Amino acid sequence: MSEVVISTSSFDVDNNPGIDSLRAAGLQIATNPFGRKLTEDEISKLLTDSVVGLLAGVEPLTAQVISNAKNLRVISRCGVGLDNVDQAAARDRDIFVMSTPDAPVDAVVEMTMALMLATLRQIPEADRQVRKDGWPRFNGRLLKAQTVGILGLGRIGSKVAGICSSFGARVIAYDPIAQNTSTDVECTDLQSLLSQSDIVSLHIPYNEETHHLINKESLATMKPGAVLINTARGSLVDEKELLKSLQSGQLWGAGLDVFESEPYSGNLRDLPQVVLTPHLASSAVESRREMELEAAHNLYVGLCEAGVICNGDQP
Numbered sequence: 077m078s079e080v081v082i083s084t085s086s087f088d089v090d091n092n093p094g095i096d097s098l099r100a101a102g103l104q105i106a107t108n109p110f111g112r113k114l115t116e117d118e119i120s121k122l123l124t125d126s127v128v129g130l131l132a133g134v135e136p137l138t139a140q141v142i143s144n145a146k147n148l149r150v151i152s153r154c155g156v157g158l159d160n161v162d163q164a165a166a167r168d169r170d171i172f173v174m175s176t177p178d179a180p181v182d183a184v185v186e187m188t189m190a191l192m193l194a195t196l197r198q199i200p201e202a203d204r205q206v207r208k209d210g211w212p213r214f215n216g217r218l219l220k221a222q223t224v225g226i227l228g229l230g231r232i233g234s235k236v237a238g239i240c241s242s243f244g245a246r247v248i249a250y251d252p253i254a255q256n257t258s259t260d261v262e263c264t265d266l267q268s269l270l271s272q273s274d275i276v277s278l279h280i281p282y283n284e285e286t287h288h289l290i291n292k293e294s295l296a297t298m299k300p301g302a303v304l305i306n307t308a309r310g311s312l313v314d315e316k317e318l319l320k321s322l323q324s325g326q327l328w329g330a331g332l333d334v335f336e337s338e339p340y341s342g343n344l345r346d347l348p349q350v351v352l353t354p355h356l357a358s359s360a361v362e363s364r365r366e367m368e369l370e371a372a373h374n375l376y377v378g379l380c381e382a383g384v385i386c387n388g389d390q391p
Contacts, residue, residue, distance in 0.1 A: 078147075078384070079104045079126045080375065083119055084133030084154045085112050087368055094372025101376075101385040103129070113338065120144050128384050129375050132161070139165035150378035154371040155358060156180055159282040159309060172378040177231065179366035180358035185235045187357035188277060188307045191331030192240075193219065194351045195303055196275075198329075201348045217274075220244030225273030226261070227289075228308070229254040233279030237261050248272060251280075270297040275305060282309035290314065295321040301328040307357040310335040315342060322347055333357045 080103050082089065089095050089105055099105060106122065108114060114122070114135040123130065123145035130137075130145075132153045142148070142165040151161060153175040166173050194200060197216035205212045224240040226233045229251040237247045241260035248262045250269045270276065276298065280286055290304065290313040298304075304327060306313055315336055321327045322344075329349040333356060335342075344350050358367065380386045 077102070077104050077126065078128045079106055079124070080129040080131065081122050081127050082107045082131040083114055083122065083135055084108065084131065085110075087131070087154070088365075092368055092372045094369065094374075094376050097376045098129070098372070098379075098385075101379075103379075103385065108133070116141060123148060128382075129379050131371055131375050134160050137161045137166075142166055142169060142171065149382040149384050150174070150375055152371045152375035152378060154367050156184075157281060157309060172382060174371075174374040174378060176367045176370040176374070179370050180363045181231045181235065183360035183363035184232050184307050184357040185239070186360070187333060187353070188232070188236050188279075188305060189239055191307065191333065191351055191353070192224075192275060192277065192303070192305050195305070195329045195331040195349075196222075198349070200351050204348075219275075222246075222274035223248060223272055225249070225269040225276045226279060227251075227266075227269065227276060228279035228281075229261070230279060232307075233277070234258065236277055236279065267297060270294055271299060273299060273302060275303045277305040278308045278312055280308060280312065282311050287311055288314040290318065292317045292320075295326065298327065300326055303328055304330045304332075306331070307333045310338065310340075315344065319343055319347075322350065 080098055085108055087107060089107065095105060113133065116136045116138055119135045120141045125146050127145060128147055129150045130148060132151050137160055139162045142162060148171055150172045151166060156175060156177050158173065158175055161173055163173055196219060198214060202212055220243045223246045226237045226247060226249040229249050237249060237258060241247050247260060248264050248269055250264060250266045295317055318330065322330060331351040333353045338355055345352060
């Protein structure tokens with residue numbers, strides 16, 4: 077029997093019309109047996125010769141994994157980024173690759189703003205001290221008094237820019253591709269953004285060109301006392317250099333939801349001026365539900381278009 081694998085660590089298979097359609101088409105559904113992000117070896121073993129469709133999470137879908145999946149026809153990513161998928165290898169095998177770019181936007185925007193405000197007002201550190209019978213009286217910083225640099229003006233970055241403008245902040249942005257349609261955002265080059273911004277918020281895709289875009293040189297270029305926010309991809313940032321910048325006082329603080337290696341276990345955990353969350357930006361109940369519905373629908377449609385389960389009829 078042909079099979080679909082759901083590799084994302086959690087997925088509601090019982091209340092999803094797309095999954096129902098896949099089952100009705102005669103496909104068996106297999107889920108992630110570990111309840112966590114899969115390793116390259118683990119996902120490769122799950123993609124047996126009977127697997128025609130993959131509803132993917134963030135596991136590494138390398139060229140080797142794709143090559144070993146002999147009958148895989150569709151990869152439907154439950155999420156935005158496709159940096160974990162070797163898309164060239166998928167194209168070589170005529171495998172459809174899709175994602176759900178719209179569903180998590182609002183959740184990631186809200187998490188970005190939450191990290192920004194929590195870092196500026198030092199909310200987690202205040203909470204920790206109160207729980208230890210402290211009563212700290214330190215001063216935070218107002219968002220409206222900051223220049224916010226948005227690196228990437230796509231779906232998420234443009235919404236973050238609009239919200240920061242509504243707080244009264246000056247907003248500048250750099251994006252080599254997206255068109256700026258807001259009169260409240262000043263577009264500039266990358267170096268100017270880094271040197272002028274009190275807050276730098278990352279909203280760009282990860283690829284070879286953007287690997288460690290925030291590195292020793294760019295951190296040194298940033299305005300002294302600036303704050304870095306990252307809800308995009310961990311590997312955009314050289315975490316060792318970020319640690320040094322925070323320890324030296326070159327940066328005032330950071331709010332991070334993504335890391336190069338997850339779960340994160342590095343020394344940034346020791347710094348009170350850093351707010352850390354475990355890759356939760358898209359993990360709102362409503363957004364997760366929308367992502368799962370869209371991903372399952374995409375997988376069904378993709379398998380229809382590939383001629384695997386039907387003659388083009390779609391739910």
